[in-house]
Amino acid sequence: MLRYTLSRLLSLSISLAVASLVIFLVIEILPGDPAVLMLGVNAQEDTLAALRDQLGLNGSMLTRYVDWVGGMLVGDFGTSYTYRTPVADMVGDRLWVSLPLAIYALTLSTVIAFPAGIWAASRRGSAADVGVMGITQLGVAIPNFWFAMLMVVVFAVNLRWFSAGGFPGWDEGFWVSIKALTLPAVALALPQASILARVMRSALVDTLSEDFVRTARAKGLTRSQALWRHALRNALIPVLTIIGMQFAFLLAGGIIIENVFFLPGLGRLIFQAISARDLIVVESVVMLLVFAVVMVNFMVEIAYALVDPRLRRR
Amino acid sequence: MTFKPLTAGLASVLALSATMALAEKTDLVLGMQLEPPHLDPTSAAAGAIDSVVYSNVFEGLTRFGPDGSVGPGLAQSWDISEDGKTYTFHLAEGVKFHDGTTMDAEDVKFSLDRARAEDSANAQKALFAGIESVEATDPQTVTVMLKNPDGNFLFNMAWGDAVIVAPESIDNIKTTPIGTGAFMFDSWAQGDRIELKKNPEYWGTPAMLDAVTFKFISDPTAAFNAMMAEDLDVFAAFPAPENLPQFDADPRFKVLIGSTEGETILAMNNKMPPLDNVKVREAVAHAINRQDIIDGAMFGYGTPIGTHFAPHHPDYLDLTGLSEYDPEKSKALLAEAGVTTPVKLKMTLPPPSYARRGGEIVAAQLRAVGIEAEIENVEWAQWLETTFRGAHDFGFTIISHTEPLDINIYARPDYYFQYDNPELQKLMEDLSVESDPAKRSEMLKTAQTTIAEDYVNAYLFQLPLHTVAKTGVEGLWINAPTQAADVTGVSWSE
Numbered sequence: 001m002l003r004y005t006l007s008r009l010l011s012l013s014i015s016l017a018v019a020s021l022v023i024f025l026v027i028e029i030l031p032g033d034p035a036v037l038m039l040g041v042n043a044q045e046d047t048l049a050a051l052r053d054q055l056g057l058n059g060s061m062l063t064r065y066v067d068w069v070g071g072m073l074v075g076d077f078g079t080s081y082t083y084r085t086p087v088a089d090m091v092g093d094r095l096w097v098s099l100p101l102a103i104y105a106l107t108l109s110t111v112i113a114f115p116a117g118i119w120a121a122s123r124r125g126s127a128a129d130v131g132v133m134g135i136t137q138l139g140v141a142i143p144n145f146w147f148a149m150l151m152v153v154v155f156a157v158n159l160r161w162f163s164a165g166g167f168p169g170w171d172e173g174f175w176v177s178i179k180a181l182t183l184p185a186v187a188l189a190l191p192q193a194s195i196l197a198r199v200m201r202s203a204l205v206d207t208l209s210e211d212f213v214r215t216a217r218a219k220g221l222t223r224s225q226a227l228w229r230h231a232l233r234n235a236l237i238p239v240l241t242i243i244g245m246q247f248a249f250l251l252a253g254g255i256i257i258e259n260v261f262f263l264p265g266l267g268r269l270i271f272q273a274i275s276a277r278d279l280i281v282v283e284s285v286v287m288l289l290v291f292a293v294v295m296v297n298f299m300v301e302i303a304y305a306l307v308d309p310r311l312r313r314r
Numbered sequence: 315m316t317f318k319p320l321t322a323g324l325a326s327v328l329a330l331s332a333t334m335a336l337a338e339k340t341d342l343v344l345g346m347q348l349e350p351p352h353l354d355p356t357s358a359a360a361g362a363i364d365s366v367v368y369s370n371v372f373e374g375l376t377r378f379g380p381d382g383s384v385g386p387g388l389a390q391s392w393d394i395s396e397d398g399k400t401y402t403f404h405l406a407e408g409v410k411f412h413d414g415t416t417m418d419a420e421d422v423k424f425s426l427d428r429a430r431a432e433d434s435a436n437a438q439k440a441l442f443a444g445i446e447s448v449e450a451t452d453p454q455t456v457t458v459m460l461k462n463p464d465g466n467f468l469f470n471m472a473w474g475d476a477v478i479v480a481p482e483s484i485d486n487i488k489t490t491p492i493g494t495g496a497f498m499f500d501s502w503a504q505g506d507r508i509e510l511k512k513n514p515e516y517w518g519t520p521a522m523l524d525a526v527t528f529k530f531i532s533d534p535t536a537a538f539n540a541m542m543a544e545d546l547d548v549f550a551a552f553p554a555p556e557n558l559p560q561f562d563a564d565p566r567f568k569v570l571i572g573s574t575e576g577e578t579i580l581a582m583n584n585k586m587p588p589l590d591n592v593k594v595r596e597a598v599a600h601a602i603n604r605q606d607i608i609d610g611a612m613f614g615y616g617t618p619i620g621t622h623f624a625p626h627h628p629d630y631l632d633l634t635g636l637s638e639y640d641p642e643k644s645k646a647l648l649a650e651a652g653v654t655t656p657v658k659l660k661m662t663l664p665p666p667s668y669a670r671r672g673g674e675i676v677a678a679q680l681r682a683v684g685i686e687a688e689i690e691n692v693e694w695a696q697w698l699e700t701t702f703r704g705a706h707d708f709g710f711t712i713i714s715h716t717e718p719l720d721i722n723i724y725a726r727p728d729y730y731f732q733y734d735n736p737e738l739q740k741l742m743e744d745l746s747v748e749s750d751p752a753k754r755s756e757m758l759k760t761a762q763t764t765i766a767e768d769y770v771n772a773y774l775f776q777l778p779l780h781t782v783a784k785t786g787v788e789g790l791w792i793n794a795p796t797q798a799a800d801v802t803g804v805s806w807s808e
Contacts, residue, residue: 020339032695032699041702051435084352094505133369
């Protein structure tokens with residue numbers, strides 16, 4: 001188990017190092033001078049030079065890369081060019097929206113997908129199975145931003161049960177914030193739940209046709225006893241993989257949903273930072289997301305070992 | 315029959331709650347598309363900063379009124395010397411910054427000196443270039459000496475970039491702006507909203523609202539939904555003209571249609587062949603049907619213009635006749651210029667919808683006379699780097715020039731459309747030192763005619779300003795003489 005964990009940690013570090021280099025280079029070749037963008041069309045050359053100096057844009061590429069990576073290693077993510085506040089603080093604020101939203105959406109998605117997938121698998125070929133498969137097919141096909149807009153029109157504009165978007169902040173109360181995150185979470189969860197339910201079903205269907213399940217049935221267990229006691233645990237590996245990927249996607253990929261609901265999350269921060277050429281923010285936030293994705297994958301791999309003892313001995 | 319008392323009761327409950335709501339409503343939630351990067355109007359070009367703080371939080375010596383006129387601000391009156399080079403400003407009495415410190419002549423001197431200093435990061439440093447010296451004569455009097463007489467000086471001092479700030483609070487101005495305005499900064503939830511509250515010790519007419527929230531919604535569909543769900547009371551500069559009829563038809567809302575200082579033009583690279591030939595530029599101007607562009611890109615909103623000047627300005631000349639839609643004339647001019655069609659030229663389009671939508675229509679109209687405009691959609695950062703500055707790698711671009719009274723850009727030969735006319739440069743130089751109103755007006759008219767007859771650019775329309783508000787919100791600015799959402803005079807009507 002220790003060797004397995006260490007080898008995972010090594011590959012994790014290599015991924016992060018490569019990612020930092022790629023991110024830095026991509027940002028370097030992006031056209032557009034942050035100083036010009038900030039000072040606009042009437043800026044004079046001396047003003048621009050003064051600002052570039054203030055922002056530290058004058059150093060060589062190598063020194064800037066080393067400064068950036070070195071800073072991150074000691075927890076200093078730099079200072080935003082446009083907002084002039086530490087990137088770490090900005091990310092901290094935004095994370096309080098994006099992280100709860102991702103957890104909320106993933107919880108919804110899991111709560112819907114597990115019963116639906118298990119139910120469909122246990123009644124394979126029945127009307128229930130066909131129904132679940134049909135609905136999830138639809139769920140996968142519908143773009144989440146379209147579904148989000150539809151929900152806004154119905155629940156915010158017409159019924160007025162929810163706000164059309166925005167986030168009051170956790171200071172305003174837990175339930176108020178949860179309410180503000182509900183429509184976005186549902187919009188994010190629907191396609192995820194559909195995918196997860198389909199993976200759950202097919203993994204379970206595969207496992208149910210394995211020899212050990214037949215043995216369990218021969219031993220005298222009912223279909224559902226065999227499913228719950230033996231098949232389910234063995235079907236969890238592909239499901240865990242998908243959940244891990246989905247969490248990473250939900251954390252980083254909520255940009256469109258955050259725009260539809262004008263939530264102050266990480267996705268919108270990156271989006272705004274790119275168009276404002278707030279390069280330090282883009283670099284640091286993307287790096288942070290890479291870190292989150294790599295960590296989630298790491299944890300998923302550890303979880304494999306927990307559900308499948310064979311992996312621990314490798 | 316049993317319905318009757320019920321409905322009557324319900325109606326009275328509704329009426330009661332309605333009057334209560336109206337009587338109590340002293341706050342306002344105002345939506346805008348762009349969030350300010352920070353809150354210092356004196357060190358960035360971002361118009362969103364001015365939208366939040368201009369007049370509300372910060373005030374200058376003079377200030378723009380809703381009609382674009384320049385009136386007294388922190389300076390209640392001023393004397394101008396005979397030679398037009400010395401301005402003596404008399405400051406208002408008892409003005410305090412939001413942190414309780416007194417605003418006096420030293421603060422004015424500090425603000426102006428800071429803006430024109432060597433290492434100043436002011437985006438409009440040119441506004442202060444004419445200042446020779448600033449003296450605090452006594453606490454209530456400031457004397458500004460100019461290098462030359464400048465008819466625009468009071469106008470320049472009304473800009474958001476020229477507001478008065480205090481040396482005590484300058485270090486944190488970007489996150490905690492301390493001004494003298496009728497509202498003071500309360501809080502900022504970055505990415506979501508900025509809250510202002512009433513300044514109880516305001517020196518002038520106090521604000522009628524107790525609190526104002528600026529909410530930032532960049533997506534036009536989300537903006538529409540937020541208005542419709544009544545999450546917002548006002549949306550300033552509503553981004554989707556196609557939705558306006560829906561608001562207009564809804565008794566809950568009203569739509570205010572105003573004008574901005576934005577001359578929307580099809581800019582041409584005057585140095586790039588064949589556009590360096592005035593006949594070719596004239597051909598481009600005649601190939602364009604303004605009304606089609608206004609209808610197609612702006613859903614009918616926008617005033618056609620024939621020169622680089624705002625139609626609501628008293629000195630405006632209607633010169634649209636010089637560039638009437640006439641594709642046959644256009645083809646003839648191209649032939650006369652000896653151009654073999656089709657001519658291929660790059661057209662860069664920045665993100666706003668007037669440019670992207672308008673660009674498609676312009677390209678189709680140009681194609682009809684034999685000019686192939688190859689559209690390239692670019693981001694702002696890219697537009698600034700490749701079109702506006704640097705290599706000027708473009709043939710055409712569509713852009714709205716939103717600075718007020720900016721016809722003087724035609725006197726800058728290095729300006730991105732690269733128009734170089736010594737006569738006009740001389741005229742603008744003379745204008746900057748002329749303070750006789752009648753002569754100024756005459757000169758401005760000559761300038762308008764010159765650039766229209768030289769077909770420097772194709773002039774399309776004046777950018778409209780659409781404000782959507784709940785019925786009952788009074789005192790909003792209809793026009794935008796400068797980028798501002800001045801809420802100092804806003805209230806809820808009974």
